Amino acid sequence: MTPAAAAGPVTADDLTAILEDFKRRANENRIVRKMLKDWTRNIQVTATDLGRVWTIVVDNGTVLRIAAGPVEPRHVHIQSDAEALAGIFRGEKNPAEEFSKGNLKFTGSARDEMRIDAVIQYIWDD
Amino acid sequence: MASSKSSRPTAVVLGGAGDMGYRVVRELVARGNTRVVIADYRYDRARRLAAEQGGDTEAVFVDANDPASLAAVLARADVAVNCIGPFFRYAEKVGLACIKAGVNMVDICDDDDATVRMLALESLARSTGTMIVVGVGWTPGISNLLARKAASELDQPQDCDITWVGSTADSEGKAVILHVLHAITRSTPSYIDGGWVDLPALTHHRWVDFPRPIGRVRAYVCGHPEPVTIPRYMPELRSVVLRGYLLPHEIQDVAKAMIDLGLLDTEKKKEALAGLLQPLLPLFSHLGEKAAPPLSGVRCDVSGLVEGRPKTISYFTVDTMDRLTGIPPAIAADMLATGVVEPRGGVFPPEACLPVEALLAELAEREIEIEREEFDGTLEELARRTREEAEGQ
Numbered sequence: 001m002t003p004a005a006a007a008g009p010v011t012a013d014d015l016t017a018i019l020e021d022f023k024r025r026a027n028e029n030r031i032v033r034k035m036l037k038d039w040t041r042n043i044q045v046t047a048t049d050l051g052r053v054w055t056i057v058v059d060n061g062t063v064l065r066i067a068a069g070p071v072e073p074r075h076v077h078i079q080s081d082a083e084a085l086a087g088i089f090r091g092e093k094n095p096a097e098e099f100s101k102g103n104l105k106f107t108g109s110a111r112d113e114m115r116i117d118a119v120i121q122y123i124w125d126d
Numbered sequence: 127m128a129s130s131k132s133s134r135p136t137a138v139v140l141g142g143a144g145d146m147g148y149r150v151v152r153e154l155v156a157r158g159n160t161r162v163v164i165a166d167y168r169y170d171r172a173r174r175l176a177a178e179q180g181g182d183t184e185a186v187f188v189d190a191n192d193p194a195s196l197a198a199v200l201a202r203a204d205v206a207v208n209c210i211g212p213f214f215r216y217a218e219k220v221g222l223a224c225i226k227a228g229v230n231m232v233d234i235c236d237d238d239d240a241t242v243r244m245l246a247l248e249s250l251a252r253s254t255g256t257m258i259v260v261g262v263g264w265t266p267g268i269s270n271l272l273a274r275k276a277a278s279e280l281d282q283p284q285d286c287d288i289t290w291v292g293s294t295a296d297s298e299g300k301a302v303i304l305h306v307l308h309a310i311t312r313s314t315p316s317y318i319d320g321g322w323v324d325l326p327a328l329t330h331h332r333w334v335d336f337p338r339p340i341g342r343v344r345a346y347v348c349g350h351p352e353p354v355t356i357p358r359y360m361p362e363l364r365s366v367v368l369r370g371y372l373l374p375h376e377i378q379d380v381a382k383a384m385i386d387l388g389l390l391d392t393e394k395k396k397e398a399l400a401g402l403l404q405p406l407l408p409l410f411s412h413l414g415e416k417a418a419p420p421l422s423g424v425r426c427d428v429s430g431l432v433e434g435r436p437k438t439i440s441y442f443t444v445d446t447m448d449r450l451t452g453i454p455p456a457i458a459a460d461m462l463a464t465g466v467v468e469p470r471g472g473v474f475p476p477e478a479c480l481p482v483e484a485l486l487a488e489l490a491e492r493e494i495e496i497e498r499e500e501f502d503g504t505l506e507e508l509a510r511r512t513r514e515e516a517e518g519q
Binding site: 031034035037038096109110111114115117118121122125 | 296446
């Protein structure tokens with residue numbers, strides 16, 4: 001079950017729960033697993049307003065863990081406020097739209113960006 | 127030869143630091159049967175990739191426009207894999223260098239005109255006893271093997287349709303963009319009723335089904351080597367037609383608009399436009415309601431007769447473009463280096479010289495899932511049924 005949007009501001013605990021749910025869905029979704037095959041990346045997620053950092057650790061196509069804090073080497077960095085990050089990882093907000101509105105900063109290769117965009121959207125399909 | 131200096135044969139991956147070449151390098155290193163040399167024009171990138179691979183993987187500079195540079199690199203090779211694209215520009219240069227050096231080579235050439243020029247090197251390759259295997263990627267490559275496999279299940283194979291779908295979210299290499307622009311802006315050969323005919327690209331549409339998330343696409347004829355090579359080695363076929371399609375769906379309109387505006391009518395314009403398009407790929411991948419999936423696919427339908435009745439056998443796969451393109455040539459090069467495929471002089475497409483079942487089994491080991499369907503009817507009937515379903519949607 002997806003952690004529901006709670007009333008009030010998004011907290012660090014909310015984001016941890018949302019990212020853990022993202023991990024579970026990614027590992028269970030057949031199409032997403034295909035997109036991630038052979039992929040190894042440390043994707044750092046920073047909630048700029050909370051000053052908190054998580055790392056989605058993808059190892060050889062599997063989301064291994066959601067680490068509290070940075071994991072080196074950092075391959076990709078996604079930065080936004082907690083509200084936008086929660087919306088994106090819950091599938092309620094489109095990351096490309098948030099990027100074009102200036103609400104999200106992405107650092108990494110174009111190929112990684114396209115892959116992460118697609119994973120975030122297709123994770124809700126199965 | 128490098129094998130005299132090392133216990134393992136040396137595989138030189140030309141363009142090994144590139145968008146597809148890096149995958150060939152990774153696969154060869156993981157297989158462990160060869161010592162891998164990454165030869166690339168972008169030496170820093172090659173050096174970084176070599177460091178990531180560890181062991182005795184090495185990086186060297188190569189300039190494919192300089193025969194002396196190619197010769198120097200190939201002097202160290204027992205087998206070579208050419209990933210330097212676009213192939214309409216580089217396949218023949220590298221092929222000639224390998225033949226002169228007497229180094230067996232596998233490439234991922236995906237241009238029909240370049241393939242014709244490579245096949246013309248046949249007698250030269252035979253004279254030096256060099257084996258050149260042309261087009262061992264995703265399409266051509268996996269597609270040719272699937273054509274062979276599907277045809278083997280029919281008493282009398284007759285017609286073969288191959289369709290690829292490539293996603294703008296699945297590659298960032300300029301050579302891939304140049305290849306697509308080359309493929310969609312010319313009349314290119316299809317094999318129909320036992321003869322080759324030139325058909326204009328972006329015509330002769332057919333609705334074709336792929337597994338999710340690609341789904342159903344309205345593919346069109348474009349320039350690719352399969353209709354050039356397959357009829358030569360599978361003369362029982364009376365037609366071989368290749369179609370392609372790009373994701374997201376909206377990119378078709380963009381391509382058509384660029385052609386109509388005259389932006390793609392010279393090689394110089396295509397080169398300039400490819401440079402402009404490359405950084406825009408992430409934007410293109412968002413043209414649809416949903417981001418384009420970073421996945422590509424190929425489907426091969428072969429129809430014919432089984433016990434006198436029409437039947438169509440279809441094989442298809444969906445995976446990332448670099449895996450589909452980079453894993454097959456690594457397996458083929460490994461087979462050549464280790465003697466699983468006995469080298470013989472000449473230029474061959476995959477359907478002429480590679481062990482189909484063994485190669486498909488190796489792809490399955492690497493989790494490239496090939497699915498199969500069959501239909502009781504001709505290819506034309508299957509195409510009609512898919513079209514009616516698509517247009518009734």
